[in-house]
């Protein structure tokens with residue numbers, strides 16, 4: 348697990364600098380790192396996109412958003428931070444643009460004394476990835492050790508790349524992207540981001556499991572009945588209708604293939620040999636590789652999709668997905684997906700993992716719920732006033748209200764025997780008197796430090812696609828079928844409840 352030491356000197360080159368991710372996440376995260384004194388003095392950002400901005404216009408535009416998206420914004424710190432932000436207008440899919448990009452990078456490297464270390468960030472639509480990566484390679488910008496801006500320093504230089512999700516749109520395109528990256532970058536310079544892995548409580552999962560002696564002995568098929576992982580959002584597609592309704596969108600690709608399977612891997616992994624990135628990533632890959640193939644004949648039982656129709660949100664009417672801007676009037680894109688998977692290994696044989704994610708659900712919450720098996724024998728059955736005992740649960744709240752809650756049975760005070768479920772509560776904010784850092788700040792710092800622990804390995808990504816591919820294929824083959832719907836503000840389509848009811852289980856209402 349990375350300790351949060353300062354970043355190395357470097358120039359961060361963001362392709363897609365005028366876009367949504369840059370203004371809402373990347374720059375506020377870099378500002379937060381600067382504010383926390385976790386960046387060196389020798390760092391700078393060069394933003395690239397086609398929109399025309401001067402450096403000053405770019406800084407003013409980003410400042411507005413940093414005020415909104417950073418919890419630590421203050422004028423004085425921004426004043427010191429802003430001169431490190433630069434902008435270059437150009438079309439990075441065109442090879443002709445690169446000699447200028449390269450010479451501007453060298454000027455900035457000299458001005459801010461960053462050496463030849465460069466961190467490229469692909470914050471553009473995935474269809475642009477190939478040409479940008481090829482241009483970086485073609486223009487000899489990855490030298491791994493050799494100085495390419497002729498800045499003579501004692502230390503070896505590095506060039507790394509962060510690739511945003513979605514990482515491909517299926518198994519074939521993910522493998523293709525891995526090959527394109529492999530032609531230009533060594534694998535230890537490729538940082539495939541999944542911002543869920545930068546969330547504090549997701550990282551705390553490993554500490555919870557492997558820094559405590561009491562949980563690991565019961566973390567297996569003997570004691571655990573099933574696991575539920577939910578990422579519920581109240582928002583709809585928020586101006587991203589074009590992307591979400593396009594070839595890379597839909598809840599199965601957008602959330603389950605990436606975030607939820609990665610979180611599941613951390614819940615199910617074996618203890619790694621050490622906390623080194625390669626050891627942790629090996630164990631994650633093993634879990635995903637052990638996930639049972641979802642054969643075409645079981646897709647209808649193991650997977651559920653749905654699309655929101657008009658309903659309500661926060662007491663106000665909310666439009667349906669088909670009325671959202673950028674969404675095709677006859678779209679079959681799923682805004683909700685649920686999946687049942689089994690991990691075929693000794694620890695987890697027969698234990699279902701249920702994953703679900705949806706937009707326009709009643710609450711914004713991400714949680715992992717571990718349901719334990721009932722006691723082998725109930726001493727209390729038949730005692731007057733007693734219902735069945737509720738099996739124990741561990742609820743890991745990833746966001747918001749980060750924390751861990753253990754639910755167990757307790758005696759209600761008073762004469763006679765009455766039993767009720769009670770909760771033992773670890774609340775992150777209360778315990779540590781601190782807000783967890785933003786995931787992008789953690790992940791950007793790790794990339795600058797060269798720590799890949801919280802980034803995905805190529806095999807993990809390809810395995811995650813292998814798992815969902817039969818479902819995507821079946822849904823694609825049945826494109827003409829009407830997609831089940833759910834009203835905005837409800838917990839998804841009835842089929843999702845039926846999926847669990849078939850196994851005599853039900854979703855936890857967060």
Ligand SMILES: NC(=O)C1=CN([C@@H]2O[C@H](COP(=O)(O)OP(=O)(O)OC[C@H]3O[C@@H](n4cnc5c(N)ncnc54)[C@H](OP(=O)(O)O)[C@@H]3O)[C@@H](O)[C@H]2O)C=CC1
Pocket residue numbers: 362363364365366367368369395396397398437438439440469470471472473475511512513
């Ligand atoms: N926004 C989010 O919350 C999240 C986004 N992502 C991923 O991050 C990436 C970026 O997303 P987002 O910021 O939302 O997308 P946007 O559409 O908001 O931004 C895309 C950026 O790409 C630039 N661009 C487009 N064509 C070119 C070109 N030929 N040369 C140079 N720049 C170009 C655009 O600027 P211009 O038109 O000025 O050239 C713009 O800056 C995507 O892969 C997305 O899937 C992942 C998770 C969350």
Ligand SMILES: O=C1O[C@H](COP(=O)(O)O)[C@@H](O)[C@H](O)[C@H]1O
Pocket residue numbers: 578580601602713
């Ligand atoms: O990657 C994505 O994640 C967000 C949800 O992220 P969170 O940190 O707010 O839980 C989701 O809205 C978006 O569609 C998806 O692309």
